[in-house]
Amino acid sequence: MGPRRLPLLVAALAGCLLPARGCVMCDPNVVEALNSLETDYLPGHLEAKHHKNVMKRVKQAVEAFKDLPIDEDSYMGVVDEATLEKAAWSLLKDLKRIMDSDVKGELFVKELFWMLHLAKDNFASYAAQFQKTERKVKFHQMEDMVLDCELNWHKISQGLTDYSFYRVWRNNSETLVSKGKEPTLTKTMVRPKDAGTYRCELGSVQSSPATIIYFHVTVLPKRIVEEIPSPNTETKDEVAPGEVPLDRPQTATTLQSQSPKPEKVLRRRLVGLLIWGFVVLIASVATV
Template identity: 45%
Template sequence: MGLCFVLLLAALACCLIPASCCVTCEPSVMEAVKSLEKDYLPGHLEAKDHEKVMDMVYNILKGFQDRPFIEGSYAGIIDKNSLEEVSRTLLKELKRITDSNVKGEDFIRELNHTLIKEKDDFNLQALHFQKEALCPNKCGIMFQTLIWCQHCEQKVHACRKPINCGEQHVEVHQSEELNLDCLLTWHHISEGLTDYKFYRVWENNSETLLYKGKESTLTKPRVSEADEGKYRCELDTVMSGPSTIISYHVTVLPPKIRHEKHKEKLEDTEGSPLDVNSERPTESTAASAHLEPITSLQRSQAQSMLQGCLFALLISFFILLVAALLLR
């Protein structure tokens, strides 16, 4: 079991990071390796193998740190956040194994499986960092803190691209608000950046400073024709020279024509019950339709009463006429 354990601890030392063993740059990882030697091995490995195993571990760690670094390539470089994340995960998994108190061959298999998984996960993370997060600026000068795994050196790396980030064409109507945005996605993660400065650029190429500060947007309310023209934004750095330059060409359009009366009339026409619901009677129409049968009945009854009265009058007149003739 001694040979198997040596090979397994070699995996701990060199499989996690293929270029250089960056985890050894984290003091907490080295403390965990020492704790493994002093606190865990005595109860889980024969004493005669302890010194030989740990000598092999440290020699392999040192050997990987001494591997040559190829200038111009990014192998063996990582950012602090990624290194801290992979180190936390490794320490968590080592603690899980030691807390389980597993021994012998079971301990070797569990540790080997864990290290292989951590290696694969870190390889994916390191690849993603080198493709996506390493110098993500498409223009400008970005300052990024990186760790050179070969000597555990942490220093600021300048990602240098052309500082001119192009010209933006902005159109705004008179009396509206003008907004010039100078923020790029990598500004938040870059180090060494200071203040944004906005200038008005005149036709004779002279400039007027309009704003200097931490805000990345210049806002001007109620613009007029006089605000049309060229502007420029610079993002300063702690070093000499700007990090980013963005130019703007502002065109002021005539004020928007608002047809409020026409719009109101159109809304009334579209919202009219007679237009939208022409086949559906309104409440007033329905009420009239409901009252119409009652009014006809009343009219019929009135006509009947009138006819009855006229008939009674005719009868009375006939009786009076007959009575008069008899009295003669």
């Protein structure tokens, strides 16, 4: 398959991400690309008797790209151009690797279908980012509530506009809370009345939004912070004005701590004996 035919196949496969495109095999570009694969590339890499069966399987694999594991009720049908280009170039690189390796026969068939299998998984992972999602978040009363609507692919995507946050009421009506380039909604000192459902929407230059996220907010009771006194802090008995503090009864431990140590008692006795010895000695000398 010539280099000019590869973008046709890639573009056709990329179109499978959009359910509105309908039948993939009805696209004339797909038909032309698959015909080129059969007439230009297969003859030099696979026996003629296997061409018909391989092409039948290739067409089935391409048609299977529209069967992505995506919930139709949550899929928004919008995939930005940057994401499509990323997936397309990934497929181009893998297909080029197979052709440059010049593999033939059964090994070529295995690598070709394994590449298509991985390409479908890549498209599914890219498309999954463009679904409506729901998040359950909890905040404590009197603390700040922050709802973040930004996804990792937003900054590198093109054709995106503003973030809009709505408060969704029980009757399904909505009130616009904020709109702008900031992807977060912040509310300080939340209260029980702030609990409920919020909807974030990232606009696009197309008619449909690129991202929709529902936040189900629960406001919990205020946190109770228990103050624990430091172990090094000495506590004293509180005395009211005019009152005389009463002495606390001394325990055995207190009395023991207040009594002199045996070493000090012995030292005092020795000093006393020495003093009396000197007194007796002086008295004896005086008498003589």
